[in-house]
Structure formats: structure tokens, C-alpha cells
Amino acid sequence: MSTSATPPASPMSPPTPPKDDTPNEVTVVSHSTLLYWWPVWVCGFIMAALTYLDGSLMATVPSGTTYSKQVVKTKDAKGEDAGEKNHWILDTKLTPKADETKRDPYLHVSRSQSYGVIFFTVLLVVVFITNVPLRGMWSLLIIIMAILISLILHLAGLWKGIVDNIQLLDVRINMGGYLFVSIALSILWTLTIVFFDRRVYIVFTPGQFRVCTEIGGGEKVFDVMGMKMEKQQSDLFRHYILGLGAGDLTVKTSGATNEHFDLHNVLWINSKVQKIEDMLQKRKVMETR
Numbered sequence: 691m692s693t694s695a696t697p698p699a700s701p702m703s704p705p706t707p708p709k710d711d712t713p714n715e716v717t718v719v720s721h722s723t724l725l726y727w728w729p730v731w732v733c734g735f736i737m738a739a740l741t742y743l744d745g746s747l748m749a750t751v752p753s754g755t756t757y758s759k760q761v762v763k764t765k766d767a768k769g770e771d772a773g774e775k776n777h778w779i780l781d782t783k784l785t786p787k788a789d790e791t792k793r794d795p796y797l798h799v800s801r802s803q804s805y806g807v808i809f810f811t812v813l814l815v816v817v818f819i820t821n822v823p824l825r826g827m828w829s830l831l832i833i834i835m836a837i838l839i840s841l842i843l844h845l846a847g848l849w850k851g852i853v854d855n856i857q858l859l860d861v862r863i864n865m866g867g868y869l870f871v872s873i874a875l876s877i878l879w880t881l882t883i884v885f886f887d888r889r890v891y892i893v894f895t896p897g898q899f900r901v902c903t904e905i906g907g908g909e910k911v912f913d914v915m916g917m918k919m920e921k922q923q924s925d926l927f928r929h930y931i932l933g934l935g936a937g938d939l940t941v942k943t944s945g946a947t948n949e950h951f952d953l954h955n956v957l958w959i960n961s962k963v964q965k966i967e968d969m970l971q972k973r974k975v976m977e978t979r
Contacts, residue, residue: 714895714896715893715895716962716965716966716969717891717893718893718939718956718962718966719887719888719891720887720952721882721955721956721957722886722955725955726816726820726932726955727820727875727879728879729812730812730813730871730872730875731871731872731875733808733812734809734868734869734871734872735872737806737809737868738869740802740805741865742798742865744798744801744802745798746798747795747797747798747799748799797864797865797866798864798865799864799865800862803860803861805862806860806861806863807859810861819927819932824925824927825925829926829927832927833926890904890953891953892939892951892953894914895969896914896972897913897914898913899911899912899914899941912943913943915944917941917942917943917944918941918942919941919942919966920939920941921939921959921960922938922940923936923938923959923960935959935960936955937959937960938954939952939962939963940952940953941953
């Protein structure tokens with residue numbers, strides 16, 4: 691009688707601990723108000739592209755120049771009659787300088803008069819929003835007032851006259867003007883956001899946080915025990931529209947010498963605060979164990 695040996699049971703492998711995505715360090719950077727100026731240089735690049743695609747060129751003429759319309763008969767390559775075309779003739783007494791060379795028009799300017807108006811409107815709106823805080827009820831009040839004024843003008847039949855008068859506004863910028871402003875502003879914006887603004891920050895760790903509140907200043911170290919954080923994100927236009935979720939963060943310490951630190955214009959402040967809270971909660975759980 692043969693018996694089969696039972697194979698020894700394999701030892702059970704310990705369960706794999708769940709992956710912990712809680713960070714051990716969170717850096718919060720304070721940005722300048724230049725953070726909110728990105729719509730200006732983005733709009734400038736868009737206007738420059740539209741101006742180039744328009745295909746129109748600008749020529750400068752002296753004061754007193756007039757023009758007249760003239761019908762000219764044209765011929766094709768075979769010398770046959772190709773119909774008539776309208777030509778605009780400039781009547782001017784332009785006397786070129788002796789050393790002035792002849793040059794064809796080369797400045798790209800759109801035939802549409804609205805591009806310059808749109809660009810300067812965006813510029814003025816950004817200037818107003820970044821310099822006049824509209825927190826809390828003020829943001830809601832501005833929106834309600836804009837809606838009410840639009841309804842009143844519509845019911846009074848005044849919109850047509852306003853639109854007709856706005857069409858008389860003719861602001862034109864050549865493609866080089868748009869590119870000069872947009873390139874210069876985008877370079878300044880990038881250097882400020884990526885380099886200069888990163889000199890003002892707070893670094894949070896599970897046990898302490900380090901503070902640097904001025905460019906070139908040293909770091910101060912504080913314990914997280916008793917620390918209080920206050921998030922401010924009440925400016926609809928600045929924080930949500932131009933800042934794309936930015937906000938202000940106030941950090942207060944505990945102890946005999948209470949200090950508070952204000953970090954303005956923090957990008958993605960909601961996710962930053964959530965990461966800090968998760969990290970501190972993890973520390974409390976570990977201390978309890």
C-alpha cells in the first residue's frame with residue numbers, strides 16, 4: 691500500500707502595506723501680482739497672429755495726402771483684355787531724402803479696427819483687477835451691477851447707439867507692437883514666477899515649518915504644534931478667473947511670541963492646504979500609535 695506525502699504548506703507572505711501618497715514636505719510659494727498678468731501677453735500673441743493672417747500692410751504718408759479712385763484696364767499674360775480694376779491713387783508732395791532708399795511696405799497691420807480695442811480692454815481690466823481688491827460681497831455686487839446695467843440699457847433701447855459709437859473707436863497696432871509687448875511681458879512673467887518669487891516661501895514638514903519672507907533673507911524654523919492656517923480665496927476675479935485657483939495663506943504660530951506670516955497669491959492653494967493637513971494628520975496618527 692503506497693501513500694503520497696502531503697507537500698509542506700508554503701509560508702504565508704505578509705500582506706503588502708497600502709501605498710501612502712502623503713508627502714513629507716510641502717512648499718508654499720508667495721507670488722507677486724504679476725502672476726495675474728498672463729492674459730495680457732497671451733492676448734498680445736493672439737492679436738499678433740490674427741494681424742499676420744490678415745495679410746494687410748501699412749504705409750506712412752505725410753500730412754495733407756489725399757486719395758482718389760481710378761479705374762484701370764488690365765491685360766493678362768497673353769496681352770488680352772482682362773477687365774477693369776479699381777486703383778487708389780495717393781496725391782502727395784513727398785520729397786524723399788537724398789540718402790533715403792526705396793522700400794516697399796512691410797508693416798503688418800490688420801484692416802479690423804477691433805484688435806487694438808480688444809487688447810487695450812484686456813490690459814485695462816487686468817490693471818483694475820490687480821490693483822483694486824474685490825473681496826467677498828464686492829465681487830458679487832460688481833456682477834449684479836453689470837447684469838442690471840445691461841438689462842436697463844437693453845430695455846431702454848440704448849445698446850444700438852452704444853455699439854455704433856464704439857465702432858467709431860479705431861485703435862490699430864502693427865504686428866511688431868503686439869510681439870514686442872507680449873514677448874517682453876512673457877519673459878518678465880516667467881522670470882518672476884519661476885525665479886524671483888521662489889525666494890519667498892514656507893516649507894512644511896511633519897514636525898516643523900521653515901519660513902523665508904523676503905528675498906535674500908534667512909530661514910526661521912517653527913514647530914507645527916499649535917500652528918494655525920487661514921486660507922483666503924474670496925476675490926472672484928483675481929483668485930478664480932485670473933489666478934486659476936490662487937489664494938492667500940496666513941500662518942500663525944503658538945507660544946509666548948506669536949507670529950503670523952502672510953503668503954499672497956499662492957497657486958493651487960486648495961491642493962496645497964489639503965496636502966499640509968494630510969501630512970499633519972498622518973503625524974498625529976503615528977504619535978497616537
